[in-house]
Amino acid sequence: MVLSTCGSFDVNFVQDLHCVFCDSLYPARVLSTCPRCGITGILDVEYNYAAIARSLTRRTLAERPERSHWRYRELLPIGEGSALPALSVGWTPLTLAPSLARHIGLRMLFLKDDGRNATGSLKDRASAIGVVKAREKRHKIIACASTGNAASSCAGMAASMGLRSVIFLPERAPEPKVTQLLIFGATVLRVRGSYEQAFQLCQQACERWGWYNRNSAINPYLVEGKKTVGLEIGEQLEWQPTDWVAVSVGDGCTIAGVWKAFREMKALGWMARTPRMLGVQAEGAAPITTAFRTGAPLEPIEPHTIADSIAVGVPRNWKKAVLAIQESDGAMVNVSDDEILDAMRYTGRLSGIFAEPAAATAVAGLRRAVAEGTVGRRASAVAVITGNGLKDVRSASAAVGTPFDISPDGAELQNILQAKDLIMAEAS
Amino acid sequence: MVLSTCGSFDVNFVQDLHCVFCDSLYPARVLSTCPRCGITGILDVEYNYAAIARSLTRRTLAERPERSHWRYRELLPIGEGSALPALSVGWTPLTLAPSLARHIGLRMLFLKDDGRNATGSLKDRASAIGVVKAREKRHKIIACASTGNAASSCAGMAASMGLRSVIFLPERAPEPKVTQLLIFGATVLRVRGSYEQAFQLCQQACERWGWYNRNSAINPYLVEGKKTVGLEIGEQLEWQPTDWVAVSVGDGCTIAGVWKAFREMKALGWMARTPRMLGVQAEGAAPITTAFRTGAPLEPIEPHTIADSIAVGVPRNWKKAVLAIQESDGAMVNVSDDEILDAMRYTGRLSGIFAEPAAATAVAGLRRAVAEGTVGRRASAVAVITGNGLKDVRSASAAVGTPFDISPDGAELQNILQAKDLIMAEAS
Numbered sequence: 001m002v003l004s005t006c007g008s009f010d011v012n013f014v015q016d017l018h019c020v021f022c023d024s025l026y027p028a029r030v031l032s033t034c035p036r037c038g039i040t041g042i043l044d045v046e047y048n049y050a051a052i053a054r055s056l057t058r059r060t061l062a063e064r065p066e067r068s069h070w071r072y073r074e075l076l077p078i079g080e081g082s083a084l085p086a087l088s089v090g091w092t093p094l095t096l097a098p099s100l101a102r103h104i105g106l107r108m109l110f111l112k113d114d115g116r117n118a119t120g121s122l123k124d125r126a127s128a129i130g131v132v133k134a135r136e137k138r139h140k141i142i143a144c145a146s147t148g149n150a151a152s153s154c155a156g157m158a159a160s161m162g163l164r165s166v167i168f169l170p171e172r173a174p175e176p177k178v179t180q181l182l183i184f185g186a187t188v189l190r191v192r193g194s195y196e197q198a199f200q201l202c203q204q205a206c207e208r209w210g211w212y213n214r215n216s217a218i219n220p221y222l223v224e225g226k227k228t229v230g231l232e233i234g235e236q237l238e239w240q241p242t243d244w245v246a247v248s249v250g251d252g253c254t255i256a257g258v259w260k261a262f263r264e265m266k267a268l269g270w271m272a273r274t275p276r277m278l279g280v281q282a283e284g285a286a287p288i289t290t291a292f293r294t295g296a297p298l299e300p301i302e303p304h305t306i307a308d309s310i311a312v313g314v315p316r317n318w319k320k321a322v323l324a325i326q327e328s329d330g331a332m333v334n335v336s337d338d339e340i341l342d343a344m345r346y347t348g349r350l351s352g353i354f355a356e357p358a359a360a361t362a363v364a365g366l367r368r369a370v371a372e373g374t375v376g377r378r379a380s381a382v383a384v385i386t387g388n389g390l391k392d393v394r395s396a397s398a399a400v401g402t403p404f405d406i407s408p409d410g411a412e413l414q415n416i417l418q419a420k421d422l423i424m425a426e427a428s
Numbered sequence: 429m430v431l432s433t434c435g436s437f438d439v440n441f442v443q444d445l446h447c448v449f450c451d452s453l454y455p456a457r458v459l460s461t462c463p464r465c466g467i468t469g470i471l472d473v474e475y476n477y478a479a480i481a482r483s484l485t486r487r488t489l490a491e492r493p494e495r496s497h498w499r500y501r502e503l504l505p506i507g508e509g510s511a512l513p514a515l516s517v518g519w520t521p522l523t524l525a526p527s528l529a530r531h532i533g534l535r536m537l538f539l540k541d542d543g544r545n546a547t548g549s550l551k552d553r554a555s556a557i558g559v560v561k562a563r564e565k566r567h568k569i570i571a572c573a574s575t576g577n578a579a580s581s582c583a584g585m586a587a588s589m590g591l592r593s594v595i596f597l598p599e600r601a602p603e604p605k606v607t608q609l610l611i612f613g614a615t616v617l618r619v620r621g622s623y624e625q626a627f628q629l630c631q632q633a634c635e636r637w638g639w640y641n642r643n644s645a646i647n648p649y650l651v652e653g654k655k656t657v658g659l660e661i662g663e664q665l666e667w668q669p670t671d672w673v674a675v676s677v678g679d680g681c682t683i684a685g686v687w688k689a690f691r692e693m694k695a696l697g698w699m700a701r702t703p704r705m706l707g708v709q710a711e712g713a714a715p716i717t718t719a720f721r722t723g724a725p726l727e728p729i730e731p732h733t734i735a736d737s738i739a740v741g742v743p744r745n746w747k748k749a750v751l752a753i754q755e756s757d758g759a760m761v762n763v764s765d766d767e768i769l770d771a772m773r774y775t776g777r778l779s780g781i782f783a784e785p786a787a788a789t790a791v792a793g794l795r796r797a798v799a800e801g802t803v804g805r806r807a808s809a810v811a812v813i814t815g816n817g818l819k820d821v822r823s824a825s826a827a828v829g830t831p832f833d834i835s836p837d838g839a840e841l842q843n844i845l846q847a848k849d850l851i852m853a854e855a856s
Contacts, residue, residue, distance in 0.1 A: 067495055067519075086523050087780045091495075093516035093546075099590060116544055118521075118780060120818060141854050160780035162527060166850060169831065176604070176821045178831055183817060183824055185777030187848050188831035189841070197836040205841065210854045349613030352515045352546060352588035389611060390548060390818035393604045396611055403597065403606055403616035408625040413617070413633065420615050422594060426569050426638045 013052050014077045017043040020319050032218045043220035045077050049267050067091040069228035077221045079136050085160040087118040089128040094236040099350040105370040108380035115388030119156040122386040127153035129225035131161040134212035144214035145202035148177035154214050155184035168198040174392040223257045230261025239271045242380040246278040248361035250310030252321030255279050259324035277330035280365025282307045288318045289332040306337045306395050309358035331374045335364040341399040354389030441480050442505045445471040448747050460646045471648035473505050477695050486698050495519040497656035505649045507564050513588040515546040517556040522664040527778040533798040536808035543816030547584040550814040555581035557653035559589040562640035572642035573630035576605035582642050583612035596626040602820040651685045658689025667699045670808040674706040676789035678738030680749030683707050687752035705758035708793025710735045716746045717760040734765045734823050737786035759802045763792040769827040782817030
């Protein structure tokens with residue numbers, strides 16, 4: 001039957017794990033960070049691309065009926081015969097947004113709407129890998145620390161797989177995301193403190209009680225799931241990438257994953273050239289932009305931004321993010337919270353897509369980059385909409401105000417419609 | 429390019445409009461209700477199925493790359509060359525939910541997750557037709573009255589098409605839905621009164637100022653969009669329908685549309701038998717169940733239920749809904765608000781899908797129908813998840829309570845984990 005589930009995999013092309021700091025290579029059974037570098041030694045999964053190229057081509061891909069991120073199974077670190085969640089993941093729409101392109105000053109703009117995922121964010125792609133790996137290792141409990149989206153995706157995917165989940169949240173997590181967790185049956189621990197403190201508590205608890213640790217910054221497998229958004233963009237654009245791909249940056253995992261996808265598509269001969277990556281941070285949480293610009297190691301900061309999903313002061317994956325921008329001949333820009341709120345409004349009004357603050361950040365960054373001349377006016381771009389605006393309605397309310405309250409007899413109607421220029425509009 | 433947009437249509441197979449009350453036939457240019465019966469004379473679009481069967485078969489359908497509801501274009505009342513919105517509509521996942529099936533007492537259960545649509549509800553399917561028809565008639569403004577989902581879908585699709593929208597809301601509309609409207613740039617008029625009063629004001633304003641009227645109950649074209657959820661269920665099940673399809677019922681349009689899809693698939697020879705329809709209403713808003721059971725014309729009531737999307741006291745489309753249940757040899761059940769909240773919890777926990785109250789109503793109804801013996805324990809079913817739980821977080825909060833608040837040193841952790849049986853669980 002053509003369902004959102006998918007059969008099990010037959011092969012696994014993972015070759016080894018590569019430390020992005022010291023370049024050491026490890027067999028694929030090492031679980032989190034580089035034993036030599038410790039917690040900062042983020043590992044990257046390397047595949048046998050020559051072997052993959054023999055079984056996976058643009059043509060064999062086009063023939064696959066599966067419309068989810070599992071269609072790229074050879075490029076995912078999943079074992080033979082592993083069980084997969086029933087919830088469908090990925091293959092989100094890539095939508096042309098001509099009015100928004102004009103507003104920003106671009107020749108052509110696509111929105112990759114990952115707010116259409118099962119739990120409303122791109123993080124579902126990572127969590128789907130997380131629950132598969134947890135089951136491979138016979139865990140019954142999966143844990144994560146998150147500002148919200150990773151948490152709800154972890155809890156949702158765990159529910160779909162029959163796993164239990166334990167979630168550590170910082171206290172600023174928006175209410176809709178907290179409610180989602182509880183609906184998915186997670187044990188939710190809201191820490192009176194920062195994301196960093198929630199992260200530390202989660203690390204300790206996973207070590208102490210033996211739970212599977214979904215924290216994507218240090219788990220080398222999860223970023224591979226995020227990679228699939230880039231693979232989909234490539235395939236949906238029929239292997240002719242736009243000049244730029246804009247991604248908001250918090251921990252650094254997502255932009256690293258997107259760039260890896262393009263590198264792989266080029267290595268496999270599917271794509272002749274790769275796009276330039278535009279990394280966008282919020283002004284009040286921009287340690288990766290600083291590291292990128294100065295070339296110095298990352299300096300932790302105290303984050304302050306309305307975009308909770310990218311309010312990360314100690315990004316674990318900053319090095320992968322910086323490398324992604326450098327290798328792609330890309331750029332980084334920062335935008336203010338006002339620019340983010342403004343982008344939520346004009347993106348909604350001009351495209352019909354409701355982006356959460358961290359997602360609108362990518363659009364705001366493109367606008368800023370065009371205004372500053374970093375991105376040219378003849379350029380084409382994709383902005384990755386990483387999360388659904390419904391996940392943080394309070395921020396959106398701050399952006400748009402309130403409706404007109406009227407009485408049932410409609411007495412106020414004429415005046416309001418006149419002010420909004422709606423009375424003569426139809427006739428003109 | 430394989431995008432979420434689609435080219436224009438070449439043919440239109442609409443034959444005539446048929447009044448479900450007096451059986452009169454009208455040419456397709458009549459716009460709203462039957463001129464003979466007035467506002468109660470709901471019209472139904474009839475197609476030339478013999479002509480459709482010549483160009484559209486199960487095989488030609490399988491070859492179409494378009495993964496949206498426009499893949500059924502011959503069965504939609506769209507003119508030649510009409511412009512379509514860029515936002516992708518439909519082709520939402522049909523997800524197998526075995527744990528949930530066991531909990532309810534069914535042999536097999538699928539969830540059709542229409543919360544994955546662009547604005548988070550099934551109403552996008554109707555609004556997509558609405559904006560196309562509005563543009564066909566050269567309107568610049570589209571208006572609707574809605575408890576929330578029809579409104580946000582209308583505003584979102586209008587934004588995607590470059591139309592302006594005017595929305596009349598009853599005062600109980602949940603805040604996330606209101607915020608969504610404002611993000612999409614709609615002019616939002618919140619009426620201090622009921623849905624019925626908002627509906628009347630909208631009717632008057634459309635007549636007075638000449639706007640396109642999206643109200644789906646009386647606009648015969650919009651329900652055709654809702655039909656596509658049924659067509660997708662049929663195709664995704666590879667033309668072997670489940671024994672039952674459960675749909676929550678407010679105005680009556682959705683269940684009428686779903687049933688029409690199955691009738692058409694049988695008429696076209698794609699499906700040997702049709703499923704039985706289970707209509708589910710909230711106890712406090714169940715005038716259609718009453719009409720179905722008594723056989724008498726609909727008696728308006730004052731609605732009271734947590735499920736705002738189906739809180740309709742004067743359903744315009746009750747007759748089509750009753751006919752759908754009767755023709756399919758189906759049944760109707762009512763469920764309490766407690767059963768709805770309970771269904772939100774166990775659906776989330778057992779499937780990873782977050783359903784809004786009106787959507788969880790379909791699942792609660794299946795459970796009730798199995799318990800009462802209306803639906804057999806060996807039966808298979810689809811529950812249509814008509815809207816995303818993120819659209820009404822307040823109701824979900826009421827269902828699930830709050831998280832555990834803990835200090836950054838994790839002092840409370842051990843006790844909480846012990847109480848939740850999470851400490852020994854991994855080892856056992």
